[in-house]
Amino acid sequence: MMKRLWLALAIVxxxxxxxxxxxxxxxxxxxxxFTLKGAFYTTGKAGPGVLLLHQCNADHQVYDNLGTLLSTxxxxxxxxxxxGLGQSKGGDFTNFAAQSxxxxxxxxxxxxxxxxxxxSQGIVNPNALGIVGGDCGANQAVHAAERNPTVRTLxxxxxxxxxxxxxFIKNSPKIPILGIASEEDREGAATVKKAVDASMNxxxxxxxxxxxxxxxxxxxxxxxxxADIVIWFRTNLAIGGYGLPPTIK
Amino acid sequence: xxxxxxxxxxxxxxxxxxxxxxxxxxxxxxxxxxxxFNKDVLPILQKNCQSCHRPGQIGPFSMLSYKDTRPWxxxxxxxxxxxxxxxxxxxxxxxxxLNDRSLKQADIDxxxxxxxxxxxxxxxxxxxxxxxxxxxxxQVQPDVVVELxxxxxxxxxxxxxxxxxxxxxxxxxxxxxxMEILPSEPSTVHHACWDFYPHKPEYLYNxxxxxxxxxxxxxxxxxxxxxxxxxxxxxxxxxAGEGGNAFVPANATVVTREVGSTVEKRRKGRPxxxxxxxxxxxxxxxLEDYRPMNAAYFLPAGSDIAINLHYTTNGLxxxxxxxxxxxxxxxxxxxxxxxxxxxxxxxxxxxQERPTTELAIPPYEANYLGPPTVSxFNKDVxxxxxxxxxxxxxxxxxYTLTYPDGHEEVVLNVPRYDFNWQLSxxxxxxxxxxxxxxxxxxxxxxxxxxxxPDPSKWVYQGQQSWEEMGTPFLGFVVDRTQ
Numbered sequence: 077m078m079k080r081l082w083l084a085l086a087i088v089x090x091x092x093x094x095x096x097x098x099x100x101x102x103x104x105x106x107x108x109x110f111t112l113k114g115a116f117y118t119t120g121k122a123g124p125g126v127l128l129l130h131q132c133n134a135d136h137q138v139y140d141n142l143g144t145l146l147s148t149x150x151x152x153x154x155x156x157x158x159x160g161l162g163q164s165k166g167g168d169f170t171n172f173a174a175q176s177x178x179x180x181x182x183x184x185x186x187x188x189x190x191x192x193x194x195x196s197q198g199i200v201n202p203n204a205l206g207i208v209g210g211d212c213g214a215n216q217a218v219h220a221a222e223r224n225p226t227v228r229t230l231x232x233x234x235x236x237x238x239x240x241x242x243x244f245i246k247n248s249p250k251i252p253i254l255g256i257a258s259e260e261d262r263e264g265a266a267t268v269k270k271a272v273d274a275s276m277n278x279x280x281x282x283x284x285x286x287x288x289x290x291x292x293x294x295x296x297x298x299x300x301x302x303a304d305i306v307i308w309f310r311t312n313l314a315i316g317g318y319g320l321p322p323t324i325k
Numbered sequence: 326x327x328x329x330x331x332x333x334x335x336x337x338x339x340x341x342x343x344x345x346x347x348x349x350x351x352x353x354x355x356x357x358x359x360x361x362f363n364k365d366v367l368p369i370l371q372k373n374c375q376s377c378h379r380p381g382q383i384g385p386f387s388m389l390s391y392k393d394t395r396p397w398x399x400x401x402x403x404x405x406x407x408x409x410x411x412x413x414x415x416x417x418x419x420x421x422x423l424n425d426r427s428l429k430q431a432d433i434d435x436x437x438x439x440x441x442x443x444x445x446x447x448x449x450x451x452x453x454x455x456x457x458x459x460x461x462x463x464q465v466q467p468d469v470v471v472e473l474x475x476x477x478x479x480x481x482x483x484x485x486x487x488x489x490x491x492x493x494x495x496x497x498x499x500x501x502x503x504m505e506i507l508p509s510e511p512s513t514v515h516h517a518c519w520d521f522y523p524h525k526p527e528y529l530y531n532x533x534x535x536x537x538x539x540x541x542x543x544x545x546x547x548x549x550x551x552x553x554x555x556x557x558x559x560x561x562x563x564x565a566g567e568g569g570n571a572f573v574p575a576n577a578t579v580v581t582r583e584v585g586s587t588v589e590k591r592r593k594g595r596p597x598x599x600x601x602x603x604x605x606x607x608x609x610x611x612l613e614d615y616r617p618m619n620a621a622y623f624l625p626a627g628s629d630i631a632i633n634l635h636y637t638t639n640g641l642x643x644x645x646x647x648x649x650x651x652x653x654x655x656x657x658x659x660x661x662x663x664x665x666x667x668x669x670x671x672x673x674x675x676x677q678e679r680p681t682t683e684l685a686i687p688p689y690e691a692n693y694l695g696p697p698t699v700s701x702f703n704k705d706v707x708x709x710x711x712x713x714x715x716x717x718x719x720x721x722x723x724y725t726l727t728y729p730d731g732h733e734e735v736v737l738n739v740p741r742y743d744f745n746w747q748l749s750x751x752x753x754x755x756x757x758x759x760x761x762x763x764x765x766x767x768x769x770x771x772x773x774x775x776x777x778p779d780p781s782k783w784v785y786q787g788q789q790s791w792e793e794m795g796t797p798f799l800g801f802v803v804d805r806t807q
Contacts, residue, residue, distance in 0.1 A: 122641050122643045123512065145396065148385070149386060199641070200641070201639050201640050201641045202640045203639055203641075204639070249772065278773065278775075279775065299396070300396075300399035303386075303396050303397045303400045304399070306385060306386075306400075307385075307404075310385050
């Protein structure tokens with residue numbers, strides 16, 4: 077009886093501690109004034125930032141558990157909805173499928189606005205950033221890293237990048253890339269593999285599943301994958317900076 | 326088609342999986358029952374993992390309960406089968422260590438079998454009682470706690486080492502059995518190391534004091550003379566001939582700033598406060614514990630604590646609040662602990678065949694041999710701690726003891742030094758008079774070193790993470806009556 081009581085107390089204590097990982101609804105403004113909405117996951121401690129870019133047939137909710145796990149592990153995490161999807165539907169953008177061309181044109185500016193919003197939160201180390209991108213979000217992640225030199229690592233799920241993105245990856249040996257896909261998702265698997273193959277970083281690797289689905293839906297079939305992604309960040313985006321030479325930006 | 330790296334990873338994974346498949350029936354056969362979290366895994370986690378994997382500690386997730394642990398089952402298996410976790414870097418072929426935290430193979434097999442069989446929770450009545458961890462983040466519940474004043478770490482810039490002197494919190498002679506230091510913002514702390522000194526009236530209490538080291542635009546300390554290395558020149562030629570203090574040039578400006586003030590005062594000369602620097606917070610190391618050695622550090626009444634603070638900026642301004650906890654003995658223990666630098670002179674002398682100021686690591690060099698450090702023992706001693714210290718280019722460290730009859734013994738080999746896990750290796754090794762300990766560090770300034778901020782640069786000895794060191798840090802005990 078006593079043993080069970082202690083166990084219960086331990087679980088309660090643990091849950092109380094876990095509850096410090098806070099999720100709050102956030103919104104920020106894109107370059108043209110459009111309001112983008114999402115969630116910010118944090119334990120309130122200073123640390124690196126991770127941006128989660130969802131696939132183009134979903135919204136930021138697909139990363140809810142990953143965001144919580146990452147924040148528990150010491151990262152401050154932003155997931156937001158692309159225009160015309162989830163909570164970022166409104167104004168001129170209410171239907172992603174019908175407006176995808178225009179939305180994709182605006183997406184780089186929205187991603188940069190998200191990074192700017194995230195690093196302005198006061199607890200995100202702007203020198204230590206990572207991005208997870210699924211499907212169409214993968215190409216956005218690669219090009220965001222190209223525009224923002226403090227993005228240190230990328231996780232690409234079921235999506236690759238264009239020729240310019242591949243060239244950037246090839247010329248960025250310091251950026252380790254984790255590629256994730258499922259074999260039967262032929263296009264997703266091929267494009268993510270191509271992106272990982274382009275990487276000259278010795279730690280880049282590919283995690284290929286079977287019959288697991290596409291992008292964030294893989295989490296349902298592979299329940300250990302979210303933890304693997306957190307371990308990837310802990311290995312490749314250190315919580316501690318321990319100082320960088322002033323010339324290393 | 327996988328990448329080459331992926332293939333290697335898969336091969337390793339396949340080997341690990343194969344080993345696990347072999348382990349599963351063997352373990353199940355041995356126990357005659359299903360492997361469960363409560364019965365088989367939780368006791369291993371309590372003993373080996375929860376000290377770090379609990380809320381508020383360095384581990385990225387908690388292992389206090391099944392609910393906390395289950396999402397990480399596969400990652401835990403991968404970490405233990407690869408022996409990445411628990412972090413332990415001593416080459417198993419050499420030495421015997423009292424604080425060896427590497428898992429026994431049987432425990433690794435149990436965890437692998439648990440994961441491979443579906444990571445079941447099992448019956449709650451099989452669970453051991455929860456470990457009662459000390460509150461407030463301590464590994465060891467302290468008897469006495471010292472809180473340092475809050476320190477504002479700026480977002481940018483290079484901070485030199487600073488010392489802060491405060492009175493030790495003991496009114497009487499005290500035997501300290503353990504010391505633990507907990508920064509609140511460890512991501513900005515390169516080290517926080519302290520030492521004890523008899524009080525002197527000239528010491529500046531509650532004042533940060535540091536020597537301002539001139540640096541170039543790349544953050545490299547300007548020391549004189551330091552000839553520019555010619556392309557292809559032998560490494561030892563670069564930086565040779567330096568004298569005086571290894572880190573602080575004779576012309577450095579001494580700066581003081583009172584706690585809570587932003588006003589800095591500058592003067593030429595030498596610092597007033599002592600340097601500190603023996604007992605440390607280092608990444609991966611927070612605790613000095615002499616209790617397993619039945620030993621303690623003797624602190625005379627009225628001593629001061631001098632703390633050497635090395636904060637590193639990382640782009641985000643934070644306020645660090647560091648605490649130091651002490652446990653004390655009610656009665657004097659059998660043995661007295663001495664750090665290397667405080668060993669009575671008649672017991673130990675330390676000389677270097679080449680000064681570490683000669684350390685000059687060429688660009689892209691993956692296996693640079695640092696100047697070895699040689700410690701000569703003038704009397705029989707008992708070595709109890711070895712703590713290799715280098716920075717982010719540190720690759721390996723080896724301690725070799727040469728006995729008076731000439732035969733050699735490797736007492737510690739760290740083939741994969743990791744700045745993020747600067748462990749102290751506790752042992753009990755009787756060293757006869759006339760022996761010598763040689764410590765050899767190897768450095769990796771190549772792009773293959775993932776922590777290398779810039780392989781194109783020459784790297785010299787210095788205080789900052791992007792400069793280098795190679796310090797053996799030895800600790801000894803002697804019988805208290807000796």
